[in-house]
Amino acid sequence: MASEAVLKYLVDSNRPYSCADVTVNLRGAYTKTVVQKTLDALSEAGKIKCKLYGKQKVYAAIQVDSVADEGDVEDYDSKLKSLNKDLADKTNTLKEVEIKLKTLTSTPTTETAKSKIEEIKKRTECLVKKLDTLRNSTEVVSVEEKKEILNGHAKILREFRKRKRICNDMIDAVLEGYPKSKKTLLEELCVETDEMVNFKLMTNT
Structure with a gap:
């Protein structure tokens, strides 16, 4: 039955899971709808615990062979906050790295920069020669x-x-x-x- 399989999985894994996680980890043995109904039924029967994080429900088994410390379940709140903070920090770091990468990729290479410098030098020399020729020219309009x-x-x-x-x-x-x-x-x-x-x-x- 679905209830036995879901309960056994939560007890064996000994960690909280959402409905989607349980459905995937049971390798499609049951549909998500069936798993959700089973989790809710087990929670109402007091065989598992259900915690609400935002709009998502997370379920964890009540281990009968050890002291079920409420603090162990409550501690997931602080863990979740810590993980969210870590995720935000890594996301900001990733954005900074992407900006640096974009800047570096848009910057010309050393060879390209040298080539442009030589091109500008040649154009400058030509313009200077042309200017000198005009300055020293003796041809005037009568x-x-x-x-x-x-x-x-x-x-x-x-x-x-x-x-x-x-x-x-x-x-x-x-x-x-x-x-x-x-x-x-x-x-x-x-x-x-x-x-x-x-x-x-x-x-x-």
């Missing part, structure tokens, strides 16, 4: 060339402003008979203004 460049820029600038004005006039003319907003019209025409693309016109002044 007054005539500068004037020609500025005149060309001014011409293009005038043309740009002229075409922008024409475009704005056309859009304003369409908006007079357009039932929706200017933003909607521009979206339908796939037109982007300077403000939309954050374009700032550079002048000679």
Whole structure:
């Protein structure tokens, strides 16, 4: 019977177990429901003791061949607290080790760091040489060339402003008979203004 098997197991093991532990340790001879009912029945009959830890019941046999000291059972409270504290300490230690491991794995190796340092040195040398070349260069733009460049820029600038004005006039003319907003019209025409693309016109002044 289940009661005999469960009682014998608790007496032989001489330690407290939960229902799940007993079910597993009996190697599936009985279902968890049967084991739970059996444990409750044995507890009510006074053949075993039942202690409640939080929401979990723990059962222990009453040994008839020795003095059943209540303190032995009560002592499991302090043992459980000690084990929980030990578990919390080990969990915190594990987290610290995981953080250290993550830091170490994200840190470049010595060879990688040396390679990056050499790469930066080479880039720095190239930039220094380029800077020295620019500083020592005697090539300058003549007054005539500068004037020609500025005149060309001014011409293009005038043309740009002229075409922008024409475009704005056309859009304003369409908006007079357009039932929706200017933003909607521009979206339908796939037109982007300077403000939309954050374009700032550079002048000679």
